[in-house]
Amino acid sequence: MNRADIDQSAAASAFWRLIDHLGHRSDAQNVELMGLAGFCRNCLADWLREATEAGERPLSKDEAREAVYGMPYEAWKEHFQQPASPEQLTRMKESVARNPTG
Template identity: 65%
Template structure:
C-alpha cells in the first residue's frame, strides 16, 4: 500500500515523537551507551533537529533543540541523570568515526 508524502511525513513525525518520549522515559540509559551501541545519542538527535531547522530557516537555538529532545534544559538533565563514563566506555566511544 502506497502512502502519500503528507501521510508519510506525519507518520515519521509521530515516530520521532515516540522515540523522544521513549528516550525521556529511559533516563537510566546513558548517552555514551547509546553512542557505543547505536552510533547516535540524544545530543545527536538534538543536533539533527537544529540542522534541519537551520536548513529550513527556522529559528531554533542549540539549547532549544536540546530541550526539545531532553524534555528539560540539558544542564538539568546532566545534573540529574548523567553518570561518569568509565575508561572502557570512553575507549569504545573513541572508536566511533566522528560526524555521527
Template identity: 60%
Template sequence: MTDKLETLDDRVAAAAFRRLVRHLRQRSDAQNVDLMGLAGFCRNCLGDWIEEASDLSKAEARETVYGMPQSEWKTRHQKEATPEQLARMAESMTKNAARDDALEGALDAALADSFPASDPPAMTEPNR
C-alpha cells in the same frame, strides 16, 4: 526497489520520532555514552539534527529532546563514563566518520558529474 524511508509519510515519521524522544526521556538510565557506543548517536545528536532542520538554537533543540535544559538533565541523570564506555564510544565514532567520508565522497562524485569539466574563468579566476 524503493527505499520505504524516502516515501514514508511525514506525519508517520514525525509520530515515530516523537515516540522515540518520549522513550528516551523515560529511559534516563540509557546513558548518552552507551547510546553512542552502540548506535553511534545519542540525545545530543537528535538535538543537533533538530537544530540543523529548524531555526532553533542548539540549546532549544536539545531541550526539545531532553524535555528540560540539557544542563539540568546532566545534573539529574548523567553518570561518570567508565573507560570501557568511552572506548566503545570512540570505536563507534570511527565508524560514523568512515560512513560520513563515504557519503561525502559520493556527493563529491555526483557534483563532479553534474558540472562541466571546465568552469568559466570567472569561477576559477575571480580576480581576473
C-alpha cells in the same frame, strides 16, 4: 519502499515517539548509546536543529536540546548523567569511528 514514500508527519511522529521513549529511559546514558549505536540524545538534538534551519522557526542548539531532553540540558546532566568509565569511552570512540561522515 524508500523514505520518499513515507508520509513526513508519520516520520515526525516516529521521531517524537523515540524522544518520548528516551525520556523514560534516563538510565540509558548517552555514552552507552554512542558506544552501541553511534548516536545519542545530543545527536538527535543536532539533527532536529539542522532540520529546522530552512524553516520559519529555526531552533537554537539549546532549544533543540531542551526539546529532546524535556528540560534544559544542564539540568538533565545534573539529575541523570553518570560518569563514563574508560571502557564506555573506548566503545564510544570505536563506534563513532564507524559512522558515515557528513
